[in-house]
Amino acid sequence: MTILNPNTESEYAAERTFVKSYLDRVPVSSAISDAQADVLKVKIKQLLAERNAVLVAHYYTNAQLQSLAEESGGFVADSLEMARFGNQTDAETIVVAGVKFMGETAKILNPEKTILMPTLEATCSLDLGCPSESFSAFCDDHPRHEVVVYANTSAEVKARADWVVTSAIALDLVEHLASQGKPVIWAPDKHLGNYIQKQTGAEDMLIWDGACIVHEEFKTRALEQMLHLHPEAAILAHPESPMAILEQAEVVGSTTQIIKAACERPEGKFIVATDAGIFYKMKQLAPEKEFILAPTAGEGATCRSCASCPWMGMNTLENLHETLLNNLNEVRVDPVLCRKAMLPLQRMLDFRQSQTA
Ligand code: 13P
Ligand code: SF4
Secondary structure: OEEOOOOOHHHHHHHHHHHHHHHHHOOOOOOOOHHHHHHHHHHHHHHHHHOOEEEEEEOOOOHHHHHHHHHOOOEEEOHHHHHHHHHHOOOOEEEEEOOHHHHHHHHHHOOOOEEEOOOOOOOOHHHHOOOHHHHHHHHHOOOOOEEEEEOOOOHHHHHOOOEEEOOOOHHHHHHHHHHOOOOEEEEOEHHHHHHHHHHHOOOOEEEOOEOOOOHHHOOHHHHHHHHHHOOOOEEEEOOOOOHHHHOOOOEEOOHHHHHHHHHHOOOOEEEEEOOHHHHHHHHHHOOOOEEEEOOOOOOHHHOOOOOOOOOHHHOOHHHHHHHHHHOOOEOOOOHHHHHHHHHHHHHHHHHHHHHHO
16 A cells, blocks of 8 residues: 655645644634524525525535525535536526535536535645645656546645545545556545555555545544444444544445445444534434444544534524625635636546446
């Protein structure tokens, strides 16, 4: 297994410090009451209709936003299906509740549409950990390699890639490339990269050293102990989790894939290693089942994320309302960059299409 990071240790440590200082600045979202939420939801639905806008939300956003997306004719999904939906809707404006790369992906695939986000500050540790200049230089050093990047990257990194993938199709795509004997650069999530390499046996795969701060916190020993307490439970894990967690899981998959597994598998109890926002949809689709959050590094104040992505948490009904009311937070991507980044994104959608055909 090859893990490469062209950054020196100290540069990587600097990136981590940056992520930490960023997180310390991120305001903790204040949950509002159901009654207040209902009032805001009515106003937001009206604004969405007036603007011919549709709300697309990720499974990790809060339950109020997810339910609003569903009630207003929008969509709640994983990052792949969010991209597909955005590409197919007739709405003039797409409002993306999620993180920066999701808004940028919507803009790249729909340059003629207006893309708004409740906040433009919500980023992702994977995106932050893969600066386009050093990544591009790394690719230049390995010209034979097919460049496959995870969707959780900047528009610049996507523009340098041959393929963009999400966790829903990463395994299939690398398998496809490996079967053609193609060497691969994978970036930026090392845990997903290691998992793919193990599953596919891809021999020549260079893996960037990035990680998701939320999934990286799941703890192996504590998970074993939890399973001891609930031996009848099945473990469902997102592939951004460390390998020792994935090795214990019955199902490893994208957010949509693990929700589907929770509905279709025979077990009545699941230990879930991903962001806790996913429980809204799991409980909605399988109300008779029990879902337990996999243990993280610490409790309360001692854990960095507590299985709750701080950037996803920056999306609220309040800032969504402000955005629509005052026409704020439009996602803009340089048109030249858009055209370059659209190619590997469109290849991802075409590959997905060819799988379902
Ligand atoms: P999905 O593609 O599974 O929705 O995951 C996106 C993400 O950011 C996971 O942390
Ligand atoms: Fe990024 Fe992790 Fe948050 Fe997903 S959960 S958006 S990978 S930081």
